[in-house]
Amino acid sequence: MNRIETIEPLPAGAQALPVTIADVRAARERIGGSIVRTPTLVSKTLSNLTGATVYLKFENHQFTAAYKERGALNRLLLLDNMARAKGVIAASAGNHAQGLAYHGARLGVPVTIVMPQTTPLVKVMQTEGHGATVVLFGETFDEANAHARELETERGLTFVHPFDEPDIIAGQGTVALELLEDAPDVDTLVIPIGGGGLFSGMGTAARALKPGIELIGVQAELYPSMYDFVKHVALPTGGDTLAEGIAVKEPGKLTRRFVEALANDVVLVSERALEQAVSLLLQIEKTVVEGAGAAGLAALIEHKAMFAGRTVGLVLCGGNIDTRLLANVLLRDLARSGRLARLRIRLQDRPGALYHVSRIFHEQQVNIIEVYHQRVFTSLPAKGLITDIECETRDEAHLRRLIAALVDGGYEVTPVELA
Incomplete structure (x- = not known):
C-alpha cells in the first residue's frame, strides 16, 4: 500500500486547539x-x-x-438573547451568506450580509431570498469585509466569520x-x-x-x-x-x-x-x-x-x-475525451470543396454540429480557405480514425486544442 508522505504534526500539548x-x-x-x-x-x-x-x-x-449551514446554525444558536435581537453580520458572497441567512430567518435573527459591488446579481437575490439584508460595498472581498466590521461596531451587531471561529x-x-x-x-x-x-x-x-x-x-x-x-x-x-x-x-x-x-x-x-x-x-x-x-x-x-x-x-x-x-x-470535458472536437481544415475555394470533406465525415459516421468558414482573416493566399468543423464522435479512437481519413483524402487537418 502506498503510504502518504506526512507533514510532521505538532508535539502533543504544544499548542492546545480551542475545539474538541x-x-x-x-x-x-x-x-x-x-x-x-x-x-x-x-x-x-x-x-x-x-x-x-x-x-x-x-x-x-x-x-x-x-455544508456551511452547520457552522452558521451552531453559531446562531449560541448567541445570547440580546445578540439575537440585534442581529448578526457577515461578509460573504457565497455559501456562508446563504446558510447564515436561511437559519437566521428560521430563528428570527436579523442577518446582514456585506458583498462586493461586483457580486453577480443571482447571488444577491439568493441571499435576499433567504431573508437577509444585503449591503453592496467595495470592489473586492477585503473592502466588503472591512465595511462589515465597521457596521458591526456602528450597529452593535455580532460578526460571524465564515471559518475562523471555534463555534x-x-x-x-x-x-x-x-x-x-x-x-x-x-x-x-x-x-x-x-x-x-x-x-x-x-x-x-x-x-x-x-x-x-x-x-x-x-x-x-x-x-x-x-x-x-x-x-x-x-x-x-x-x-x-x-x-x-x-x-x-x-x-x-x-x-x-x-x-x-x-x-x-x-x-x-x-x-x-x-x-x-x-x-x-x-x-x-x-x-x-x-x-x-x-x-x-x-x-x-x-x-x-x-x-x-x-x-x-x-x-x-x-x-x-x-x-x-x-x-x-x-x-x-467532452472535448478532452475526444467525443467533441473542432478540426481546422485547409480547403481550396472552389465549388464542391465542402461537399467532398463532409462526405468523409459521413463515411466515418461522424456527426457535424457546426461549420465555420474563414476567407479574410487568414495567412493563406486569396484563393485559400480555412474551415473549422465542430463534430461529435464516439470516443478518442473514433476521432483519430476521422483525422486519418481526412489526411488520406489529401487534407491538411489541425485539431483545435483546449487549454
Missing part, C-alpha cells in the same frame, strides 16, 4: 433537528476508476446546497461524525481547504474517533494559501478558479493551527482535474457539485498513486454552480 470532540458532539445535538443528515454512499464506479474505495458524503443535499469549526466537524458512523472503514479523509474551517472541524472529530486516520487537505493550484503555510513555500495566489468556494488568499489565523497540527498532507489540484471531477460526478453519480465540492475527487484523479488501495471519504461540500458554467465544464 466534545464541542463537535455538542454542536451535533444543537443543530441535529434543523439540518439534513446527508447520506454517505460508496461509489463503485469511482472506486474502479481511482483504485481506492471511495465513499461520498453528499453535503450538496443540504437545503442551501452546502463555526465545531459545527463543520459534525460532517465527520456522520461520515464515520456511516462508513466506519474509512481510513483516509480528503477535505477541501479554503479558509480551513471544514478541515479543522472534521479533522478534530476524525482524529479523536480514529487516531490513525489520514487527513489530507486539498487546495486549488491557483489558491495554495494553506499549502504555502504548511509547506513553508510561497507559490503565487490568485486567478479565476472553478473552485471559487475555496479561493481564499489568506488562511485563517485559527484554522492554520488546526491544519498544522492535524494534517498528514496538503495537496494541490489543477483546474483541469477540477473540471473532470465535476463532470464525472454528474455523469456517474448524477449529482451536481461546484468546483470546491469536486476538489476531493480531483485529488484522487491527479494523485492516484497516493490513494491506491485506501478507503477514502470525500465530502461533496457544495452544489452551488452557475448553470452556464456547468454547461461549459461538461462541453470541455
